Amino acid sequence: MTSSSPTWDAIVIGGGHNGLVAAATLAKSGRKVLLLEAGSDLGGAARTEEFAPGFRVSVLAHVLNRLHPDVVRTLELERHGLTIERGDFAPSVALSKDGALVLHGAYGEVLTGAAPSEQSAWKELRAQLLRYAGILKPFLARRPPDLSGMSMAEMAGLGQTALALKKLGKEDMRDFLRVLLMNVADLLDEQLADDRLKGLLAFDATLGSHLGPRSPTSLLGLYYRLAGEAGGAAGAQVIPRGGMGAVAAAIRAAADKAGVSIRPASAVARIIVEKTRAVGVTLAGGEELRARAIVSAINPATTFLDLVGPSEVDTGFVRKVRNIRMKGDAAKLHLALDRPPQFTGVDAVDHKGRLVIAPSPDHVERAFNPSKYGEFSPEPVMEITLPSLTDASLAPSGACVLSAVVQYAPYALKQGWTAGKPQFLAAIMAQLETHAPGIGSTVRHAELLTPADIEARYRVPGGHWHHGELQADQMLMSRPVAGWAGYDTPIEGLFLAGAGSHPGGGVSGAPGLNAARRIIAMKV
């Protein structure tokens, strides 16, 4: 195994969903692929794990809304057990003391709980948002344009986007450019009146980033969300049966079928660079493995600063990598409940959806403010799912799993998370109690993962699930760093394939697929 001729065509580091997608795609191209995962389980942040006896939950990502159709097609995931029907689409419910407001179908094809005037305003805004997100969609899927030398295919892709822009018509194109970098709150104020609806959209735009709704460019987050799709419908979302782990399992099945060799519990300690070329990896146990291509589907900073080491890359590049902002601001809550909770004013069927506590843009903004100064939100905003209502096997009979993404929880909490965590949990429970009275008394077990926990448990530096803030300056040609957004790296033979690369995080598989396609195109 330690001979100097490469044993493998490609070694993929990291068995998260992007690593699996990259490995499976490379193996399907006829390459001999080895995938190394540090943990004992595959799936990374897209795992389903037991957090209390009999209770299982999606560990980080819990809503599937952007798995790329090319990934589904390329890996034939439907044959490997992943199916998404229109009937699976989960509604989004804006919780409020003034009664719930519900977006049905694919991101509010139908809106209930709002005044007729608001319904027609929403219809227009939704169409506009989807139209504009549609322009960005190809950008947020393909390899970003290479400014230093564009291939014909890339030119053609850009040309198509230009054409799509032109098809918008003059007024619409102007408006697209006008709003592109706006903050979401201002745009919502222009077009909507209902605080509940605005609150929900403000939450969705800022979910997973260190932005409030009034932060410049916060609208981009909403476009990012709406550039995703499920079951062929833009903006649609599902709560996957079996949890997100089932999605990872389908991708893994595709990887197995394609002949990928998978080794869990094999942490990579070093990427071996010889004569400025990546030629293999050294495992934590000392074993050396060699390949023609090394594909890192883990964090870009970890890849270059820890596994490669700064001396093998240039100072300017190290500067850029060290400056990637990746301090998470979201926590994950798992509750094992004696019985399903009853959220006030929410229909039984809508409890299967995504329940959002973000009563107004102001509320979201106020929740964000303290995080700028290293404090958690005293009245946090959150998105809640009750996955055991969709898949009863996730909880013991009659009991219920609650999974919530909660903001804002700054990675570098000033008082430290040891002291802060119980206080933050109390603040979250107080919010839940307001909207689901009595829920507190049904809690059998609570697990709160702060960004610090997420960092330690899932090898995500800063606990940021996008592996780098997803803001305008860290997107497209600047992701993970300017000049190296195309999955290849300054080190020959080393490629990036994780969420830290374009287009970013979320269970999309796009970085993994794009990286594999790049390697295949480069004939590595």
Added chain:
Amino acid sequence: MIPQSAEAAPQGNSRAAAQSHFRTLRPGTPFQPRIDALALKNDWYDWAGYRAPHSLWDEELEYFAIRSQAALFDISPMTKYRIEGPDAEAYLDRVTLRDVTRLKPGRVHYTAWCDDEGFVLDDGTLFRLSPTRFRLCSQERHLPWLLDSAFRFDVTVEEETEAIAGLALQGPTSSAILRDAGFAGVERLKVFDLAAFDHDGASVVISRTGFTGDLGYELFVPAGKALGLWDRLMVAGAPRGIRAIGYTALNRARLEAGLIVANADFTTSEHAIRADRTRMPDEIGLGFMVDPEKGNFNGRRAILEARAGRKLRHVLVGLEIEGNIPAEHAIVYHKKSQEVGLVSAAMWSPMAKRNIAIASLARPYGDTIVDDLWVEIYAMRELQYQKLMKRAKVVPRPFIKLDRRTASPPADF
């Protein structure tokens, strides 16, 4: 000195003293009292923020002091970094172009360093004072770059420009003067050797280096011991014609030696405002420093890519120009019509007895096409330009080669 902030400063004398910092626009070096006393011409320029003399009493005679006697030149404003630690060698090997593992303790080499794009940030000299301690001297300041480069290296990088004073003693009698000043054994130093000597209870590092193409030495001493060292050399050197000189004289000597000056003969990458002004090592005659075999160093990838893709756009050449009118900043033409480059330094060389210049040309001119080159000299003659089209020949640098520069031991002039 930087004024302290209101919160941090103790009220009182130190703050009041700092308030007038702006009145001294160009501070002096540790040798300033001696230089001021000799600066009959009061002809100053700004060298990296310091007040430095163009010329002290006579440009011509100062130049000839370098070539016929010994010239003392204050190099204190040169930017100096102290780089120390177990990883210092590996660190410098990554930062600079040449192979630092081949630079032995007690030796100096001329090197350069580049950014990620392979564009030259600066050139300078690297002194290896011990296996783990170096001094890097350069034209421009680079502390942020050097500190960022040190990430994950066990090394400390400190600027010591103010703390260390420097002198260049250049010319045929320089070795004898040092010996007479009591630096016993200095004659054993070969070119690019360095050694530490005692001076007034401190240590002075003397290296057989310089910027003149002549026999010469450079001396580095703690700033507090600077004046004593100056006096020691001046006293010992008096019988052998030691003279203090300014930059104009040195600049002539360096041109004869074919040496380039950052931000005079090429624009350093961090100073270039226009995108096409940056230069790779191969474009300014420093390609010989690039060592592709030594492992990664800053700019390696870009430089090798440019070499492979024939993307090198410029070349720096030595020119010999007919006539005797210096072609300073003249445009270089091919076939008298096509503009192909610019002269960055030029002079009539008293030593070479030739009209010499350094020029940057756009390839392939100066590279594969070297014939039919011309320079257009604008000679001002009583408020009228006389435009001279003079033939230029690409010639190797240095323009002069003096055996005494390398003779070991040096002759006792």
